[in-house]
Amino acid sequence: MPASTAEHNYNVVDEPVTSVLPDDTLYHLGQDFSADDEVLAALGYKAEFKREFSLFTTFCVSFAVLGLLPSFASTLYYGMGYAGTAGMVWGWPIALIGIQCVAMSMAELCSSMPTSGGLYYAAAVLAPPGWGPFAAWITGWSNWLAQVTAAPSVNYGVAAMILAAASIQDPSYVPTDYQTFLLTVFIMLIHGVMSSLPTKWLAQLNSAGSTFNFIALIIVLILIPAGTDRESRGLPKFTSSSKVWGDIYEGTAYPPGISVLMSFISVIWTMSGYDSAFHLAEECSNANMASPRAIVMTSSVGGLFGWFLQIVVAYTVVDIDAVLNSELGQPFAAYLMQCLPQKITMAILSLTIIAGFAMGQGCMIAASRVTFAYARDDCFPLSEHWKKVNQLTKTPVNAVWFNCVIGILLLLMIFGGELVIGALFSIGAIAAFVAFTIPVFIRVFFVGSRFRAGPWNLGRYSFAVGTIASGFVLLMVPILCLPSVTGAELRSVIYPSLDLMNWTCLVYGGPMLAVIIWWIVSARKWFKGPRVNIEHLMIGREVEPDRAGSQGTDAGDKKLDS
Structure with a gap:
């Protein structure tokens, strides 16, 4: 300095x-x-927050939001269902190359602009003259959609696992949509209370949650291969490598390559939590170094251990069709029942549920900081309420409960069926990726030397890494919008009926279209991008x-x- x-x-x-x-x-x-x-x-x-997050505690929040174990469990339907075990073991490292490039490019922006607004602020600053407000508007709303759907989707997965555990204990019990909805809402309310606590308490809670997430992941990685009882069921202890790495499950009517790309939704959604460190920058000490380091640490550690988990499951799964179509209604629980004794299955489910609970709470914290930052710039109706910082806790409590209410309303999608509620996961993937990459794309192709790098930067590799990140996202956005059906005829995929369509196009595209129309009709007249508050x-x-x-x-x- x-x-x-x-x-x-x-x-x-x-x-x-x-x-x-x-x-x-x-x-x-x-x-x-x-x-x-x-x-x-x-x-x-x-400064409006206490800087009580360190590199480690910031990493803990990001890793808790990443939530490898519960994220994997919640998205197994896509990761395994679209391309099978070959898609899992090959797809993860391939997708991780693009994801890691996005994370490193984001970290470079974070070092130069360590604010809660994060990507939204970066888009406004880096956009060509006259385009800053519009770039910030689109980036901000896309990022907010990713953030506000994160906690509901995670908590829905946790609720589904809890009820699946109940079904395992009592096979006559079949959970209803109404019960799933109420349980998820209950978890949301608990997280709302927890996320309203003072920053110091939040740092401690998330450190504990992240530590538990990591320990639970290690236990599961050891317990599944050590405890599998496949041999007692007349099967080899592990599936042969030639089958695991070579057989692509025909989960879609598309060619195998497209099926593998479609399975990336699991990787992208699982790995999308690393941006949380960006949004906590105003609460982190030494933010322009610690926050970008936390971003890269989260994506690299999460990517490596996530691949290990993919490999373990790929070598022990017995019947993919049975996993996807189980009456338990939760593919991860169905998978565990195929290859493990019931007691070990319940133990792993319990670990996953607790880890998922910690993940959901981390998601709600990150989302509240995004909402606060955008409300500070009057992006939302009634922004004067959502940008208030509670004087007792020194946290944006109003923003927490604003997001909580929106999330509960989104959970009404449960009553629309599996494909409809599944759109929450694909929205999180596509909305996050669009928001992540807009400022990176602008930085690489429009800014040039006008970008002043922070102390953490990629140096001469910045352009190459940013180009790979941008290209990967441009490839994946249309892939994530393909109809999420399995086993259908190609004609049905191209012209899907309502029960086969990918609802991401509607649930993400609809709000974003409304936001663009709002911009054209009104917002362009009054929204001017990030608002400074240090005039005095x-x-x-x-x-x-x-x-x-x-x-x-x-x-x-x-x-x-x-």
Whole structure:
């Protein structure tokens, strides 16, 4: 950080940030401001949270949101159902290359712009002149859709596993949609209360949750191959490698290559939690180093152990058709019953349920920070309520409950059937990827030297990594919108009926179309991108009320009157 003068005056251009403020903006900070507050001020914001997250606790939240074990259990239908074991063991590392490139490009942006707004802020700053507000608008709403659907989808998976465990204990019990809905809502309410706690408590809770997630994952990785009773069922202990790595299950009417790409939804949804570190940047100490490191750590550690889990399951599954069509209504539970004694099955389900509970709570925390950041810039109706920070807990409690209510309403999709509620998972994948990549794409192809890298950066590899990330997302977005059907004739896939269609197109595309129409009709007149809130700290300048740098990357060309 640059040394301050006796008056503690600072210049934006001296900070390792890419800001919405003009480079020649001067601001004044008191002696009690930390180096993190100095960087945040250069981005246009005053500190509103306590910085009680470290690199480790930030990583813990991200890893808890990633939730490898419960995520894998919740999306096994897609990972295994579309391309079988070969798709699982080959598909994961192939998809991980693109995902890791997205994560590293995001980390580079985070180091340069460590704010709660994250990708939304980056899109506004980096967009070509005049396009900043629109880029921020689209990025922000897509990211918010990913965030607000995360906790409901995770908690739905947890509720389904709890009820499947009950069915295993009592085979005569068949869960109803109504029971699944009520149990999921109950979990959502518990998470709402937990996510409203002070930051220090949240850091401790998520450290415990992440630690449990990791320990549970290791236990499961050991317990499944060690405890399998396939031999007592007249089967070899493990499926042969030639079959695991070579047989692609015909889960769709598409060619095998497309089926493998479709199975990537499991990888993408499972691995989409690494952006949480970006949204917690304003609560993290040494944010422009710790937050990007947490992003890369989460994606790399999660990717490696996720692949190990894929391999273990691929070598022990007995009958894929039976897993997908089990009356238990939960493929992971059905898989466990195929290859393990009931007691071990219940033990693994219990570990997965607890890990899933911790994951859902982490998702709700991350979503509340995104909502707070966007409400701070008046993106939502009644934003003045959602951007308030509770004076007792120093957390955005209103934003927590706003998201909680929206999530409960989304859970009404349970009554539309498996394909409809399944859209929550594909929405999370496609919405997150679109939001992740818009600023990366702009950074690679439009910005060039105007990007001021932070202390964590990719150096000369930035363009290559960003190009791979952008290309991977451009490939996957249409793939994720293909009809999510299995075993149908090709004609039915191309012209699906309502019970076969991929509801992602409607549930994601509908709101995004509405957002674009809203922009054309109204929002373009009043939404100007990130709003700075340090006007009172600026020296010798008067800024537009509540706004500065509102024109995206052309903010630097805007001269403010003295």
